[in-house]
Amino acid sequence: MSELTERTKKYLEEYDGPEIRIMEVCGTHTHEIFRQGIRRILSPKISLISGPGCPVCVTPVKYIDEAVYLALESGCTVTTFGDLVRVPGSSMSLAGARARGARVKVVYSPQDSEKYASEHPDEQVVFLSVGFETTTPSDVLAVKNAIRDGISNFSILTSNKTMPGAYEAMRRSTDAFLYPGHVHAIIGTGICSELAVAGTSGVIAGFTGDELLSALAVTVRKFSEGKPFWVNAYPRVVTDEGSPAARALVDRYMQPCDADWRGIGVIEQSGVELRDEYSDYDSRRKYNIPEFKTEYKTACRCGEVLQGKITPEDCPLFGKACNPEHPVGACMVSGEGACSAFYLYGGKL
């Protein structure tokens, strides 16, 4: 451990300035902060809130119902990242659908799904496209490749979202944001400086232990200077312009749309969907999926957890009726969820 790491830790441990609330809005940040043992380093004057940063967690229940419909009723092969398999829908999860004979396959990238479709022309393959700006370009590449490969048995069920709407919705609940480094690798830093002008502070943070420590220390130091601020604490990956190529790619195939954020509700223009000319690759339109009503289990408080209003431990189901083996809500299933992070790494030392 370097001398700088020691110094930074000491600064955060001993901080005795004005109380500060920092909201992180990235499921990977939530988990890494726990996994690195950072929460226990922070002085009691620094409180770290988890916001709506887990793309699986903010996906409404009806999305799972749509996926289950495609698997069981439309006879599609549903390909997905592993996290989504056990998220409960209104009546069952994809794991439940698989137990009833549906084809559900875990993939590690959207391109793997497109490749699978090209190798299995007899199967109607759907990819569950859930994610923020970091992942959306890869989802679009899968569609682009499907067109290039001339295959017609591949489509994506979209629930892709964009962060600026969430920042706007959450900014009054926190003194500063810890911005998700890889989202900003794509979208650049413009929005961070706009938000600072509007009075909302934040620091773009990377993902290693040292990157998180230094981003948090910078946040606390700048906050105690009393003026709104923004800092890019991840310049080795995030440039001011981000990735124009990725943004152009997404813009070519997708357009903004309203999106339903579990726990928050509909945020206008906070999602992206395939443009009309690509509707053949949009599972919703291709298979005429019926409208599903959103139903939430009333005792599950994922919604409030996602807004940082309560911690997972405040939810009456946490650790009892709801745990990783028997999850009630998405926040406990997802590898990015606040509830799963608290469950796996939390507890009193």
Added chain:
Amino acid sequence: MSDMVTLAHGSGGSKTSELIEKVFRKNLGNRYFTSDDAAVLPRPEGRIAMSTDGFIVSPCVFPGGNIGKLSVCGTVNDLACMGARPLYLTCSYVIEEGFPIEELEVIAESMGKTAREVGVNIVAGDTKVAGRGQVDKIFITTAGVGVIADGVSTSGSFARPGDKIIVTGDIGRHGTAILLERDDFGIDAEVTSDCAPLWVPVEAVLKVCPEMHVIRDATRGGVGTVLYEIAGEAGVGINIDRAAVPVAPEVAGVTGLLGLEPLYLACEGRMVMMCPAEYADAVTAALSSCRYTEGATIIGEVTSDNIGKVVITTEIGGQTFLPKPGNELLPRIC
């Protein structure tokens, strides 16, 4: 002899004898290898340890070994964990009809070689052939008997606060090697299983530390599972220094790409040892000079805090719990 195992080979008649003679006795034979219903053996002096294990690994041949080598190492190591010199093994095979004889020979040859390396005799066995599809290629069960030297007594429940925790080499190799053989996830990495017989290193360790408290084989579930088991059995807490846990770069690369925790990946030639602190350096030195345990290193200690839990000191000096076994998340994405 035909080139495939057939039902006739399992029927107990001449074909069975042919298989036993040409494949098993040829590779495993020794002075005690019996044609009778049971092997007759000299009485060992001392307390006896006995163990058995079934092996169903698929694929049955993988980088670094095969199911045969695994089955010998598995039982040899279980005995070694009790401080017992392995003396005799039995092995029973259930083979799928159609299994290539050539592959069976590779497996048997491997078993014989491993057994001779350790000085253990395979004295009795059994062969059954199951119809196509009733068994996945080949299943092997081994049982073994060993003798424990006077004064040696190890058990998971003997871990004591203050004990140092040593792991005999880099972790998670076997699990990673098997994972990549089954489905490479598009990843190309040279990872060989750590499958190895560890009686010789254990013998060396017991010479310098007869007061060894715990020796446990990290297999399915990896080192992390062993640590939680011991914390529970002994009613102690465990602290691990993440920076000290040895992980080969290729294993780190694969687990990083797939979002897996190396502490929960299977090993097949690694032991976790816990001994009083004053012996830790001598134990590590003894292990470093043995084959298969050159990479032995101290990774943590037993404590009286956080009973039943495993705490990790992270690379930045923070403290966090290692998630309990069984909570292994599906590989993450975004």
Added chain:
Amino acid sequence: MCVGLSAKVLSVKDGVALVDCTGAKREVSAELLDDLEPGDFVMVHAGSAIAKITDSDENQAAKLAKEHLV
């Protein structure tokens, strides 16, 4: 949402990069980045290289500390 791994580029051809994460090699899409060269380091996410890595995290931390934490 951003789990990424840093990897070294071994080769680039037709929009596909072969990258190496300490001995584990995988093909990823290079279509999101221009001028990728062998020897570059990239951040890999969901099967694509999403950004070039231009410094070590130690250097980055040192520069940040110098600018903001004295």
